[in-house]
Amino acid sequence: xxxxxxxxxxxxxxxLLLLPAKHGASSHGSYKLGPRQIFFKxxxxxxxxxxxxxxxxxxxxxxxxxxxxxxxxxxxIVHRQSPWSPLHGLPSLTTADVLHRDTSLVRRRRRFxxxxxxxxxxTPALSPAAATIIPANGSSDPSTLPGALDYIVLVSYGSPxxxxxVFLGTNVGTSLLRCKPCASGSDDCNPAFDTLQSSxxxxxxxxxxxxxxxxxxxxxxxxxxxxxxxxxxxTDVLTLAPSSMAVHDFRFVCMDVESPSPDLPxxxxxDLSRHRNSxxxxxxxxxxxxxxxxxxxYCLPQSRxxxxxxxxxxxxxxxGDDDNLTVHAPMVWNNxxxxxxxxxxxxxxxxxxxxxxxxxxxxxxNASTNLDVGATFTMLAPxxxxxxxxxxxxxxxxxxxxxxxxxxxxxxxxxxxxxLNELVVPLVQLKFSNGESLMIDGDQxxxxxDPAAGPFTMACLAFSSLDxxxxxxxxxxxxxxxxxxxxxxxxxxxxxxIPWRC
Numbered sequence: 001x002x003x004x005x006x007x008x009x010x011x012x013x014x015x016l017l018l019l020p021a022k023h024g025a026s027s028h029g030s031y032k033l034g035p036r037q038i039f040f041k042x043x044x045x046x047x048x049x050x051x052x053x054x055x056x057x058x059x060x061x062x063x064x065x066x067x068x069x070x071x072x073x074x075x076x077i078v079h080r081q082s083p084w085s086p087l088h089g090l091p092s093l094t095t096a097d098v099l100h101r102d103t104s105l106v107r108r109r110r111r112f113x114x115x116x117x118x119x120x121x122x123t124p125a126l127s128p129a130a131a132t133i134i135p136a137n138g139s140s141d142p143s144t145l146p147g148a149l150d151y152i153v154l155v156s157y158g159s160p161x162x163x164x165x166v167f168l169g170t171n172v173g174t175s176l177l178r179c180k181p182c183a184s185g186s187d188d189c190n191p192a193f194d195t196l197q198s199s200x201x202x203x204x205x206x207x208x209x210x211x212x213x214x215x216x217x218x219x220x221x222x223x224x225x226x227x228x229x230x231x232x233x234x235t236d237v238l239t240l241a242p243s244s245m246a247v248h249d250f251r252f253v254c255m256d257v258e259s260p261s262p263d264l265p266x267x268x269x270x271d272l273s274r275h276r277n278s279x280x281x282x283x284x285x286x287x288x289x290x291x292x293x294x295x296x297x298y299c300l301p302q303s304r305x306x307x308x309x310x311x312x313x314x315x316x317x318x319x320g321d322d323d324n325l326t327v328h329a330p331m332v333w334n335n336x337x338x339x340x341x342x343x344x345x346x347x348x349x350x351x352x353x354x355x356x357x358x359x360x361x362x363x364x365x366n367a368s369t370n371l372d373v374g375a376t377f378t379m380l381a382p383x384x385x386x387x388x389x390x391x392x393x394x395x396x397x398x399x400x401x402x403x404x405x406x407x408x409x410x411x412x413x414x415x416x417x418x419x420l421n422e423l424v425v426p427l428v429q430l431k432f433s434n435g436e437s438l439m440i441d442g443d444q445x446x447x448x449x450d451p452a453a454g455p456f457t458m459a460c461l462a463f464s465s466l467d468x469x470x471x472x473x474x475x476x477x478x479x480x481x482x483x484x485x486x487x488x489x490x491x492x493x494x495x496x497x498i499p500w501r502c
Contacts, residue, residue: 028455030442032427035354037442039423039455151300151478153310155270156239157252158198163241164191164267168298168310170373173275173341174222175238177268179231179254189257191267195234200248204233210251212277222253231255238279240312251277272296272373274490275341280312295489298373299502302443302482308502327497329432331490332367339471343371343488345495346433347474350384352391353426359384368473371486371495375477377447378463384474385465388428389413392461395426402458411447411460420456430476438497444480 030039152165157177164177180196182189195201203219204210211220211233220233231253238250255268271278280296301308329345347369350357363384380388393401393413400416408414417423425442432438447462448454462479466472487496 035351035427035429035439037425037427039425039442041421041456151308153270154241156241157193157250158195158236159200160197161237161239162193162197164193166267167269168272168373169269170272170371171342172269172271173273174233174277175250175252175269175271175279176231176255177252178257179234182257192257193254195236195254198236201234201236204235204251210235210277222255238282245283247279247283250282272298272488273341274343278341283312295487295491297485297487297496299485300373300478300482301502325499327432327436327438328434328494329430329436329438329497330434331488331493331495334367336471343495345369345371345476347430348433349431350388351429351431351437352388353395355391356431357384357387357391359387364473366473368471370472370475372475373478375475376479378477378480379466379472379475380463381470381473382465382468385463388463389461392426399423408447408449408458408460410464411462413461414458415460416458417456418453418458423455425455440480441499444482447479 028039029042030037032038152167154163154165156163166175166177169175178189178192180189180192180194182192206215206217206220208220213221215221221230222233223230233251234254235249235251238247238252239245240247252268272280275281297311299308329347332344332346334340334342334344344367346367347364349359349364360383363381379385389412396415399420402414402416425445427442428440428445429437430440442455445462446455446459449458449460466475481497483500483502485496485498485501487498489496
């Protein structure tokens with residue numbers, strides 16, 4: 001299937017990775033002075049000092065060249081609003097929309113996870129010697145966004161191959177794909193996997209140990225508890241380009257969908273969770289590797305002209321050129337069996353501008369800080385968010401504080417930096433139980449009303465609050481970690497953060 005001719009299909013909100021427009025095009029420089037970042041205007045569009053620029057795609061990139069990859073080891077990903085995307089021009093989401101979806105995702109995830117009885121022990125992993133790198137492209141259109149930025153990879157199902165754009169997911173517990181015949185019996189759910197055209201497709205029967213639910217019918221059913229998505233478990237060949245690595249008898253869910261939604265237009269998701277149905281687990285199993293713990297990494301770019309990647313296998317444990325740049329956080333297990341396929345890290349505190357925030361003791365306890373490739377903004381327990389917000393307002397009191405601009409509903413700490421030539425931002429640090437800490441760049445802390453002018457525009461603190469009594473104490477979103485390679489080393493019991501890798 002040609003990417004240029006594909007009309008993407010709908011996918012429900014917990015699979016979405018929503019990232020608003022980034023600031024790569026702004027004409028400013030910056031440098032860090034201890035736990036603060038100083039931004040200053042420049043006379044051209046280049047930055048200096050301690051600021052970083054992501055690598056750019058070749059200017060001649062076309063839809064066809066994107067579909068075939070930049071080289072033998074890279075498979076680019078396009079954003080729905082990219083000029084080379086067939087979805088370019090679809091309505092954009094406001095920041096308020098993205099915040100609403102982030103919140104909805106967290107609220108429904110616990111109930112959705114309980115459907116599939118996720119694993120409670122480490123799953124099979126990849127051979128350290130075998131690695132596959134799948135590049136990822138992010139893009140945004142400052143003239144039409146703020147809005148949602150969705151990262152996808154291209155994978156192929158079946159024999160012969162049928163190619164589809166799919167999301168990355170770390171929380172669902174199984175990969176999802178729209179399949180024919182459509183639930184309505186028509187062909188209006190395209191693009192969808194035509195199971196009748198694949199000689200290797202098979203349903204998973206209820207009697208199979210691979211069926212995660214109790215059932216008595218001939219095929220293993222799948223449904224979410226809200227009744228919005230239904231389907232059946234199935235197996236077929238999954239092929240990962242550009243290496244043509246094939247996972248035979250790959251388990252996934254064929255979704256029953258009547259027609260695509262223009263608001264949720266992608267065809268499915270590839271699961272990277274701890275579940276035995278995840279891609280890392282099944283890839284290792286198909287290679288005959290002894291059961292160990294999986295490893296993979298991803299780096300999601302922060303601008304439309306930059307490239308990221310998904311790395312599976314040995315390369316996922318590679319550190320940066322300077323290991324001193326790599327920050328590690330202990331990976332921990334959540335005792336709730338409904339959350340066992342998700343990734344949690346041992347966050348114990350936060351600081352702002354070098355000063356520890358007086359967050360109540362135990363706020364981040366019980367292995368409840370979730371890393372989520374499907375959430376955009378970082379969400380904190382109410383007591384943690386309030387403490388951060390109040391401290392940030394105090395530190396920034398010299399600047400013009402105002403209510404959030406139109407479309408920014410949900411952010412309550414905004415400033416008007418228009419007309420300034422210099423700006424000093426106190427930086428957030430996430431502190432882990434092993435004594436290491438991750439400093440968040442100023443561009444990942446602030447969300448800009450006009451990305452092309454950022455940070456010298458209206459800007460809001462890009463954090464939000466979880467609900468009172470939520471199962472999570474923090475959900476670390478992709479906006480906070482843009483351009484950082486996040487390495488999931490389950491065997492080593494840690495997550496690595498390597499800045500400026502894409």
